[in-house]
Amino acid sequence: SSELTQDPAVSVALGQTVRITCQGDSLRNYYASWYQQKPGQAPILVIYGKNNRPSGIPDRFSGSSSGDATSLTITGAQAEDEADYYCNSRDYTSNRVIFGGGTKLTVL
C-alpha cells in the first residue's frame, strides 16, 4: 500500500510565503489535490491536478510537484489562511483513496 506524509504543523508570518509539502510513492503516478479545513467546517478544495484552482480560490494558492512529493504554496499568507491542510491522492497499487495526515498552518 501507499501512504501520504505531511508535516504536522507549519507557521508563517503574515504576508510571507509558506510551502506545505506532501510525500508518497503514489504521487509519481497521480496528481495530488489539496484541501483547506477550518474548525467546524467541511474541507474545501483549493488545488487539484497539475496546478488548478477551483473558482473562488485566491491566486495566492498554487501547487507544484516533483517526483514523489507535491507542495502547496501560499504566496502572501493572510490571517484567513490559518487552517488545516490535507493532501489527497489515489493509492497507485489499488483504487484506495488516501489522505495525508494534515498540516496545521498558523499565521503569525
Place this chain on the structure above:
Amino acid sequence: QVQLQESGPGLVKPSQTLSLTCTVSGGSINSGGYYWSWIRQVPGKGLEWIGYILYSGITYYSPSLKSRLTMAVDTSKSQFSLKLRSVTAADTAVYYCARQYGDTFGQYYFDYWGQGSLVTVSS
C-alpha cells in the same frame, strides 16, 4: 452548483448499525466520471476515506472497513447511502459525503462536500 447533504441519526448504540444518506442536488448523480464517496473524521483527527459508489452501483471500500460496510445508490432519488455494522466508540466521527472526480490523466479530487454529520456511538 452541486450540493450534498447528509442525513441520519446522530446517536447509535454500540454493536448496532450506523446508517447515513447523502442527497445530491444541483447536479445529476448519473454523471459519469464521478465517485460518490464517504469520508469520516474523528474529532481532532485527520480525514479517513471510507469508500465510494458509482451511479452504476459499483463500489470500492476501504480495506479496514470493508467487512462491516455496505453502500448503495438510488438514482431516482439522487441519493447514496452508507451502512456500517457492529459499530464501536471508535466509529464516533463526523461523516462527510463528497463527490470525487477522476479521469485517465491521474486527476482525482473531491470537488463538492456535504457539511458533515456527527455520529456518536454510545449507549
